[in-house]
Amino acid sequence: MRQIPRLFVDTQLHSGLQLSLPPAQTHYLATVLRLVPGAELRLLDNRTGEWAARIVAAGRRQVEVSVGAQIRPRETAPDLWLLAAPIRPERFQLTVEKATELGVALILPVLTERTQHLRLRPDKLLAHMVEAAEQCGRTALPDLAPALKLPALLAQWPDDRALIFADEEGGLPLAEACPPPPAAILIGPEGGFSPAERAMLVAHRAARRVSLGPRLLRADTAAVAALALWQALAPRTAGG
């Protein structure tokens, strides 16, 4: 049984709309999947939700689709941010992909003293997020914020948002101290936070120092574990 392709587009959708798909999606539908006029699609716009659609013209250079009925409204992502220090690109791609699956509202790369991978490719990260959302039935994409240095992030921190900071050196287990939204989970780089950064974090008014268990985890594993725990345990997860 072939699954109906789900595609995010950058156009607000409504019944009766006709649109041409951009080159990458044209290639995927016409050349990879070899779909022909009449084939069913699902389109998503990250604004209104998910819509039924059909191919009305399919060529190697252009695929035209017609939008039908709305299938569901856009979901509300829980008001959780993931703040993650960039790690090796393929591992950081996994982190943003899994954060998209598990449901966050925003992903923000945080540059720390021990961050070694400073060159980000936001376009590639976004492509991974879109693919994860398409495959996992999501109707909402997280925002991808520009990278910030940790001190700048902390200086402009919103008063009402709990800053859950996973500390390899200990803290209350996240399962026992899971703050409600709005919240953010901060995961350091391989090598952890520097002593100065740890001191700055511990002193921050919004910070909640937590432990993710007795075992040292790689950064990408820590992000997935913390997000899964928060999603399962936070007192009320808006949209969750």
Next chain:
Amino acid sequence: MRQIPRLFVDTQLHSGLQLSLPPAQTHYLATVLRLVPGAELRLLDNRTGEWAARIVAAGRRQVEVSVGAQIRPRETAPDLWLLAAPIRPERFQLTVEKATELGVALILPVLTERTQHLRLRPDKLLAHMVEAAEQCGRTALPDLAPALKLPALLAQWPDDRALIFADEEGGLPLAEACPPPPAAILIGPEGGFSPAERAMLVAHRAARRVSLGPRLLRADTAAVAALALWQALAPRTAGG
């Protein structure tokens, strides 16, 4: 600051033992890290624990080491099994790597009706497990069991072990129904379980059908999320 290399060896360790390392470790220490006699190591044997060691002779063909004091005994892994249907090799490698980090006693590949990746490379999987354990400070390796078909696995299921079965179609949230050890977490392939398999699972005396949340997760994400939740929430996690 360079980290002291940690290496698993296939020899029971004790103070005063001298041993030659196998070719891959010889290459890593002598050629990649360019270590010389006197350099410090940590050796692990997955039996007694972690030991200090020093290089006593280092050539491109042979590295000889001398074992010093024991640093810590082997940890007790929680009595949790991961039963996972094989998925694309690079994703399945991630699954076993992350299970090793999060702490399981045994990993068993389960072949289901919709499993498409039947060719496993146990040697490669084991290498990923060893690398994850070396990097994450573990002193215990999970056992990697031979693959089994789901009906055979269920037919020989041990009476006292809870079989947590993550069902995309729902169930009690794992956070609210986390059984104590001994336990096992079963994660299906991309495409899920077949209706016949689901019926067989639901009827099984040890099965606990659980939900991992409102969002569909890829198989590797589901495994990490379920392991992290169980580790954080199971009533008493031996060694955890």
